[in-house]
Amino acid sequence: MRTICIFTGTRAEYGLLRPLIRALENEPDATVRLLVTGSHVADAHGATWHEIENDGISLYERVEVLMDSATEAGVYTAMGLGMIRYGDVLRRMAPDLLVLLGDRYEAFAAAAAATVCKIPIAHIQGGELTLGAIDESFRHAITKMSHLHFASTQAYRARIIQLGEDPDRVFAVGALGVENIRTIELSGAEDTSRRLNLEPGQPYLLATFHPATRSSKPPDIQLSALLDALDDFPDHAVVMTGANADAGGLAINRLLAERAARHPKRYRFFMSLGTQLYLSAAKHAAAVVGNSSSAVIEVPTLGVPSVDVGPRQAGRTRGNSVISCNDEATEIVDAIARALSPEFRHLAASAANPYDRPGTTARIVRELLSRNLTEVSIKTFYDLQ
Template identity: 60%
Template structure:
């Protein structure tokens, strides 16, 4: 029996992990454990641990790490608490494998704790680039502490190998979020309108905007530019989901809450819609707008245009259905106008998604079952042959 522990600290990453967690729960020879932390346990982030329980999944360890505020120093404190407390949890859980998805600061702390506690790590979504966020460095650091790698495209698989990981341990499995779209029973348009309190056939945008943590321009200024651009489309309601717990995220959420109060007819604000309602809402939106990874990775499979703003997702492979623009009001307005035009909507409806690969969860489970998890602890360094100048 292999005990597989899933680490989850945010609503977004849990939404991606959920089908894999359920598949592990149903697989003979596997025992599911969970370590739930970070934004899940914060009231300001919507107490999204409730979604895990509502899905019938266990919460084996709850680890509080977030402090009041979302500043650089509070993130550093949370990381320190995470390393200390995650180590204690891992000792109690004694997993054979820890599954970590992505690139956030909580995930880096968990990977560090697992390394010290001699717990092998399976890392999902390694090899990607997000040049506008500190998560970019965290992701590659987690790769170097991990023992099995499940990437979302072949290009990312090659990049993980370039980082020195043995090719036999790196698998291109596609994106779990795309699998979600295919597997989840998405709501009808009428059900979405009821949940979002929208009039029948009301056009709307689905908007998520996180801090770009490496940008010199303050996150608030970028969000204000986005709000100004949205004012140019008064016939569309704007459905906002909350920013994450990165530095500056709290300020963005306060601004969104105030904006929704000031314009109740046009703005809707919710910290979290949950994965099913989020994807269902995206399915009928005129466009998905902001700088969330979901706009790059999952939304193209719905045939809906994405307007990606600023540097946060810069470097990711993207579908033809994704438009990029700078974080100023004029550029955002122009990109939205293009996105909702007849020609671009037709293009988006037929565009392929580079993250789409069948059987993502099954591929991950099969690779884990076939692995000698004890032997994974010893990691070779795979040298890539260099043929360029200076070699």
């Protein structure tokens, strides 16, 4: 029997991990334990641990670390608390393996704690680039602390190997979020509009904007250009989802809530939609706009145009259905107008998604359960020939 701890600190990350959690729960040789933390247990970010509870998944540990994520000091304080509290949980839980996804600072703290506790780490979606966010550094640091690697494309697999990881432990498996789209039953257009408090048939844009944490611009200035651009499309309602728990995220959420309150006929603000409703909303949107990774990784599989704004996702591989633009209002307006054109909508409907590979979850489960963890725990640096 292998005990596997799965770490989740955000609503988006949990949505990606859910099918993997379910698959491991169905394996007779696996015991799954969740470590739930970060914005999941913060009321200001929607207390999304309730979503996990509603899914019927047993919560092994809920760990609170967010004191004030509105500032850089709040973030590094959360990281310090996280290392202490995650280490205590991991030492008590004593799992055979820790599974982490992505690049968040909470995940970095968990990886550091697991390294000290001598717990092997499996890292999902390493090797990617997000040049506009400090997450870029956290992701590659997690890679160097990890022992098994599940990259979403061959290019990302090559980058992980370039970082000195053994090719025998690095797998290109596709993105879990893309597989989600193929396995979750999404709502129809009319039901989705009702759940979003929109009139049936009303066209809308789905917008998410996170702080670009490497930008010198304050979060409100980063967001203002997007809001100005959205005002140029009065025939479309705007459904906005909340920013994450980065420095500046709470300021963005406050501005979005104020915009929705001042313009209730056109703007809707949801702190969190949950995976099923978010993907349903994206499926029926005229376009998805902002700087969330979902617009680059998952939305192309839905055949919907995406507009990726600003530097946050710079460096990510993207398909032909994704339009990239700078974070200036005029450029965002031009990009949205292009995305809404019949020609581009036709292109997006059939564009290939580079993150789409069959059997993503099954491949990860197979490697997690079959690998000799005593051998895996011994790391060497793989030099390129």
